[in-house]
Amino acid sequence: MYESTQTLGNGHDQQLANLISELADGFGRGEDYSLEEVCRQHPEFAEDLRLLWATIALTRNAGKQQQDIPTRSGRETQVRESRFELPHDLGDYLLEREIGRGGMGIVYQAVCKADDSPVAIKMILDGDLATPEDRQRFVGEVEAAAGLNHPHIVPVYEMGEQDGRAFYCMKLIQGQTLSQRLASGPMPPRQAARLLLEISLAIEHAHQHGVLHRDLKPSNILIDDSGHAYVADFGLAKKQTGVKSLTRSGAVLGTPSYMAPEQAAGARGQVGAVSDVYSLGAILYHAITGRPPFLGESPVETVLMVLEQDPVLPRELNRQVNRDLEMIVMRCLQKPQDLRYETAGQLASDLQAFLDDRSTSARDGRIGHVIANLFRETHHASVLENWGLIWMWHSLALLLTCVVTQLMFEYDFRVYQYVLVWTLGFGAWVSVFWWLRRRMGPVTFVERQIAHVWAASLCMVVFMFPLEYHLGLEPLQLAPFLAVVAGMTFVIKAGILSGQFYCHAFLLFATAIVMASFPAYAMVIFGFVSAACFYFSGLKYYRRRLLSLDAAPTGPRS
Amino acid sequence: MWSNAPQTEELLAQAQTGDASAVNNLLERHRNSLQQLVRIRLDQKIRGRVGVSDVVQDVLVEANRRFERYLENPVMPFHLWLRHIARDRIIDAHRRHRGTARRSVDREQNRWSPPGHDQSSFQLASILNDKRLTPAAAAIQREMSRRVEQSLSKLDEKDSEIIVMRHYEMLTNQEVAMILDLTEPAASMRYLRAIRRLKDVFLKDAPNGSDGVG
Numbered sequence: 001m002y003e004s005t006q007t008l009g010n011g012h013d014q015q016l017a018n019l020i021s022e023l024a025d026g027f028g029r030g031e032d033y034s035l036e037e038v039c040r041q042h043p044e045f046a047e048d049l050r051l052l053w054a055t056i057a058l059t060r061n062a063g064k065q066q067q068d069i070p071t072r073s074g075r076e077t078q079v080r081e082s083r084f085e086l087p088h089d090l091g092d093y094l095l096e097r098e099i100g101r102g103g104m105g106i107v108y109q110a111v112c113k114a115d116d117s118p119v120a121i122k123m124i125l126d127g128d129l130a131t132p133e134d135r136q137r138f139v140g141e142v143e144a145a146a147g148l149n150h151p152h153i154v155p156v157y158e159m160g161e162q163d164g165r166a167f168y169c170m171k172l173i174q175g176q177t178l179s180q181r182l183a184s185g186p187m188p189p190r191q192a193a194r195l196l197l198e199i200s201l202a203i204e205h206a207h208q209h210g211v212l213h214r215d216l217k218p219s220n221i222l223i224d225d226s227g228h229a230y231v232a233d234f235g236l237a238k239k240q241t242g243v244k245s246l247t248r249s250g251a252v253l254g255t256p257s258y259m260a261p262e263q264a265a266g267a268r269g270q271v272g273a274v275s276d277v278y279s280l281g282a283i284l285y286h287a288i289t290g291r292p293p294f295l296g297e298s299p300v301e302t303v304l305m306v307l308e309q310d311p312v313l314p315r316e317l318n319r320q321v322n323r324d325l326e327m328i329v330m331r332c333l334q335k336p337q338d339l340r341y342e343t344a345g346q347l348a349s350d351l352q353a354f355l356d357d358r359s360t361s362a363r364d365g366r367i368g369h370v371i372a373n374l375f376r377e378t379h380h381a382s383v384l385e386n387w388g389l390i391w392m393w394h395s396l397a398l399l400l401t402c403v404v405t406q407l408m409f410e411y412d413f414r415v416y417q418y419v420l421v422w423t424l425g426f427g428a429w430v431s432v433f434w435w436l437r438r439r440m441g442p443v444t445f446v447e448r449q450i451a452h453v454w455a456a457s458l459c460m461v462v463f464m465f466p467l468e469y470h471l472g473l474e475p476l477q478l479a480p481f482l483a484v485v486a487g488m489t490f491v492i493k494a495g496i497l498s499g500q501f502y503c504h505a506f507l508l509f510a511t512a513i514v515m516a517s518f519p520a521y522a523m524v525i526f527g528f529v530s531a532a533c534f535y536f537s538g539l540k541y542y543r544r545r546l547l548s549l550d551a552a553p554t555g556p557r558s
Numbered sequence: 559m560w561s562n563a564p565q566t567e568e569l570l571a572q573a574q575t576g577d578a579s580a581v582n583n584l585l586e587r588h589r590n591s592l593q594q595l596v597r598i599r600l601d602q603k604i605r606g607r608v609g610v611s612d613v614v615q616d617v618l619v620e621a622n623r624r625f626e627r628y629l630e631n632p633v634m635p636f637h638l639w640l641r642h643i644a645r646d647r648i649i650d651a652h653r654r655h656r657g658t659a660r661r662s663v664d665r666e667q668n669r670w671s672p673p674g675h676d677q678s679s680f681q682l683a684s685i686l687n688d689k690r691l692t693p694a695a696a697a698i699q700r701e702m703s704r705r706v707e708q709s710l711s712k713l714d715e716k717d718s719e720i721i722v723m724r725h726y727e728m729l730t731n732q733e734v735a736m737i738l739d740l741t742e743p744a745a746s747m748r749y750l751r752a753i754r755r756l757k758d759v760f761l762k763d764a765p766n767g768s769d770g771v772g
Contacts, residue, residue, distance in 0.1 A: 013750065014743055020753070021731040021746030028728040055757040059710075062703035063725030 016045050020052065027060050091162050093121055093169065100177065109172060119157065120172040123165060142168050144211045152202035154222060154232040170232070175225050178283070179218035186290035189321050191227075193328075193351050196284045198229045200348035203280060206231075207273045207344060214271065216279035217258040218286060256302040257292035258282040261335045274337045277344055281332020288325065289317040293333055307335075324360050336376060375499035380446045384497060384537070385545040387447075390436050391538025395531035397429040402527025409476050409523070418465040418475060422458070430458065446496060453489050460485045479522040483512035486530050504533040566636050574629055581625055585618050588640055592617055595641060598726050599648050608651050617644045638733060709759040717752035724749055 019042060023033060035053045039046035086108075088095040095108040099120065110121045145156040159168040178195070181187070187195070199221060203213060213220075213231065220233040260278035263271050286292045293311035296302035314321045314329055328350050334340045341347040350360045404421060434451070437443065443451075464478050487508030494501035511529045515522040566587070572580035592614045600610055620643050621628075628639055710718045723729045723737070735745035 014747060017746040017750035018743060021742075021749055024724050024749065025730045028724070028730060052753055052757060055753055055760060058703075058706050058760075059721060059725045059753070059756065062706035063722075063728065 012044075016048050019045055020049075020056065024056065024060075027056075090121065090167070091160065093119065095121060095123075110169075112169070118172045120154075120170050121167050122170065123167045144206075145170075148206055148209055148211060150202050150205040152198045152228065152230050153206065154230045173222045173224050173230050173232075175223045177219050178221035178223055178229070178287070181223055182218055182286060182290065186318055187287050189288050189318075189325050190355065192284060192287035193325060193355055195221075195223070195227075195229045195287065196280060197348055197351040197355065199231055199283070200280055200344045200351060202229075202231045203276050204344040204348060207276070212271070212273065213276050213279075214263070216276055216283060218283055221283065256306060257295055258286075259306060260337075261307050262337065272337075273343060274340050277332055277340050277342075277347055278334075280344060280347060281329050281340070284325075285311065285314060285329050285333065288321050288329070289314050291317070322354070324354050328354060328360060336373075339372065373499075375502065377498040377500070378496065380496055381498045383444055383447050384541040385548065386437065386440050388538045388540070388542025388545055390433055391534045392542065393436075394429075394433060395533075395535035395538065397426065397433075398534065399527045399531040401426045401429075402523045402530075405476070406521070406523035406527075413475075415465045415469045415475065419462055422462050422465075426458070426461075430454075450493060450496065453492050457485045457489050476522060477519070479519070479526065480512040480515040483508045483515055483526050483529070486526075486533075487512070490533065501537075504537070507533065570629070570632075570636060573625070581622070584636070585621055588637065589614060589618065591637070592640065592644055595644055595727060596648060598722065599645070600651065608655065613644070613647055613651055617647050620647065634736060635733070638737060641727070641737075705760070706756075709756055712759050713752065713755055716748070717755050720745075720749050720752045721756060 023038065026033065035049065039049055042049070086095055086097055088108075090110070092113055093110045094113060095110045097109050098106055099109050100107040106123050108121045108123065110119050111117070112119050139159070142156055142159045145153070146159075149155070154173060155171045157169045157171070159166070161167070186192075199216075203216070206213060215233065216231070220231065222230040222232055224230065258279045259282075260271070260275035263275050282293050294302050294305040294309065296305050311330075311333055314326045315323065328347070331350075332340055332347060341350070346361070353360045401421065404425070405418065408418060408421065437447070461482060464481070465475060468475055468478055487505040490501045490505035490508060494505060507529060511525060515525050518525065566584065569580045569584040569587070573584060593610060596610045596613045596617070600608070600613060617640065621640055624643070628636075632639070634642070710721060713721075720734060720738075723734050724731075729737070731742055731745050731749070734740075734749070735742045738745060738748075740748065
C-alpha cells in the first residue's frame with residue numbers, strides 16, 4: 001500500500017528519500033559527510049536530516065563494526081587456494097573426498113601414497129591458524145592426541161604442513177559421528193550405555209595420561225560401521241600438568257550444551273577431569289533422550305541454564321530409560337563437582353554394572369547426595385563475602401539492643417520506649433549497616449531480597465510491644481516469637497544462600513522454647529544466640545573474602 | 559563489502575573464454591564478502607550445527623556448479639548473483655535446523671550477538687564518528703551497535719531487511735532496487751521509511767537512567 005501512495009508523490013519525502021539514499025551510498029563507498037555541511041547544501045531538508053542523522057550514523061557504525069570483525073583469513077587467503085580439486089595431491093597423501101567438518105577444519109578421506117592405506121586428513125581451515133595462539137593450540141591438539149594409545153581414541157599418525165596450511169593425519173574410521181546418528185532420534189538406552197562405556201574408558205585413559213578433552217560432544221564421537229565408538233578431536237585438549245592454559249583469558253570455549261557449569265562460567269582453575277565426566281553425562285543424556293540436557297535460544301541462554309537449572313529427568317522424556325541409567329546420567333550432571341563421579345573410570349564401571357544388571361553406585365549414593373545437596377551453598381553464596389564483616393558488627397548491635405531491652409524490662413519501661421529503642425536505636429544501626437554495604441559496591445538482587453526479609457522481621461519486633469499491650473500482656477511475654485521469626489529468616493537464607501543456615505534456623509527454633517521456659521532472661525538468651533548465629537557466619541565469610549582477595553591479584557571482584 | 563567491480567568484470571571475461579583458473583579466482587575473491595554476508599545473516603542458534611564457513615563453502619560449490627549457466631545469461635551483476643545463492647543456502651540451513659532448534663518468537667534477535675554493557679544513551683552518537691576511539695568509547699560503540707541490532711530486530715521484516723542490505727551488506731540503492739525489484743526512487747523511499755521506524759523504536763527503547771538490579 002505504501003509503495004503505491006509513494007508514486008503518487010509526496011514530493012518532499014521523495015526528494016528527501018533520494019537525498020539520504022545518495023548519502024547512504026556515499027557512506028557505503030567510505031565517504032564521510034558532516035551534518036552541517038549537508039544541511040547547508042540542502043536547507044529545505046535540514047530539519048528532517050537533523051532528526052534522522054543520528055539513527056543513520058549509528059546504524060552505519062553498527063554495520064561497519066560487523067564488517068570490521070576480522071574475517072579470520074585476513075589478507076593471506078586471497079592468495080591461497082582453499083578449495084581443492086579432488087583428488088588433491090598433498091605430499092605423501094592423496095585427498096580423495098571430503099568426509100566431514102570439525103571445529104577447526106575439514107576432514108578428508110585420503111590415501112597414504114607410501115603403502116596405499118586409507119587415512120583421514122584434517123586440513124585446518126584457511127586462516128584458522130592465523131595467530132600464533134591458534135597455531136599453538138593446534139600443535140597442542142595434535143601432540144595431546146598423538147601421545148594417547150587406546151582402542152577407542154582415534155589414533156593420530158602425524159602432523160604436517162603444505163603450502164602454509166597445517167594438517168594432520170589420523171586413522172580413517174568408516175562410519176558416522178554420534179551427532180549424525182542422534183539427528184534421527186534417541187538411541188536404545190542399552191546401546192547408548194555401551195557406547196558411553198567405551199568413550200568413558202577412552203577418556204579415563206586420556207586423563208591418566210594427563211590429557212583433558214574439554215570439548216566432548218556428539219560431533220566429536222565417531223561410530224564405526226560395527227557400532228564401536230571413538231573419541232576424536234582433542235581440539236581443546238590441554239595437558240593437565242601443563243603451564244598456562246591458552247584459554248585462560250576467559251574466553252569460553254566449546255559448545256555450551258555439553259559444557260560443565262564450571263567451564264560455562266569460565267571459572268579459572270576449576271576445569272578438570274570431572275568436567276569431562278559432566279560432558280560424558282550430557283552426551284549420554286542426549287543419546288537416550290534425543291536432546292541435550294540444556295538447549296536455550298542462544299548460547300548465552302544455554303550457559304545460564306547450565307549454571308542455574310536442573311535438567312528435566314531423562315525418564316520424563318523417554319519412558320524406556322531405566323531408573324538406574326537415569327541416576328548414572330544425573331550423577332554426571334551434578335553441578336557441584338564433588339557430587340559427580342570422581343573419574344571417568346568410575347562412570348565406566350557404573351555403566352558396566354548397569355549393562356550387567358548389577359546395582360550401580362549412583363543408586364547407593366542417592367540419599368547421601370540429597371542431604372549433601374540440601375546443605376550446600378548455592379551459587380548466590382558468594383554475595384555473603386561482602387557481608388562477613390558487617391554481620392560481625394551486626395551481631396554486636398543485636399546483642400546490645402537485646403540486653404538493653406532486658407534491662408528496660410527490669411526497670412519497668414513503657415511500651416513506647418521499647419518501640420523507640422527498636423525503631424530509632426536499632427533502626428539507626430540498620431541504616432548504617434546498609435550504608436556500609438552500599439559503599440562496598442552495587443547491591444545485587446539477591447541481597448535486596450534478603451534485606452526485605454530482615455526488614456520484615458524488624459517490623460515484627462516493633463509490632464510486638466503494642467500488640468502485647470493491647471492483649472493485656474506484660475512486655476516481652478511474646479519474646480519467644482522473636483526467636484521463631486529470626487529462625488524463619490534463616491530458613492529463607494538457607495534456601496537462597498547456603499543450606500548451612502538450616503542449622504542456625506533449627507538452633508533459633510530451639511531457643512524459642514528455652515526462652516519460653518526462662519522468661520526472665522528471654523531477651524538475653526535471644527541476644528546471645530542470634531548474635532552468635534550472625535557472628536560465626538560473618539567470620540566465616542569474612543575470612544573467605546580475605547582469602548579470595550589474596551588469590552585474585554587483580555583486586556576485589558565485582 | 560564486495561570486491562571492486564572492474565576486476566570482477568575482467569575475470570568474468572576471462573572465464574567466458576574458458577579459463578578455469580579465472581573461475582576459481584573469481585569465487586575466491588568473493589569468499590570474504592560471502593563470509594561476512596553469511597555471518598550477518600545466519601541465525602545465531604543454528605551456528606552450533608552449521609558453521610559460517612560451511613555455508614560459505616556450500617555457496618561456492620553451488621556457484622561453481624551453476625556458473626556456466628550464469629555466464630550464458632547474466633541476469634544480474636555477479637556479486638548479486640552470489641548473494642542470491644547465499645540467501646537461498648541460508649534459508650535452507652535455517653529450514654533444516656529450525657526443526658531441532660526450538661522456535662523462538664523473536665528469532666531475529668539472535669541474529670547478532672555482540673556483547674555489551676548497559677551504560678550508554680542515544681545522545682552519544684556524536685562521539686561514534688571519531689576515528690580514534692578510546693577503549694571506553696569502543697565499548698560504548700559496541701553497546702550502541704548492539705542496541706541498533708536489537709531495535710532492528712523489532713522492525714518489520716521489510717524494514718529491517720532494507721537497512722541490513724544498505725548498512726550491513728553495504729549495497730547501493732541501485733543494487734537494492736534490483737534485488738527487491740523496485741524502482742530506485744521506490745527503494746530509497748522504503749529506506750527512508752525504515753530509518754524513520756528504526757528511529758522510533760530506538761527512542762522508545764532508550765533507557766531513562768533507571769539503575770538496574772543485580
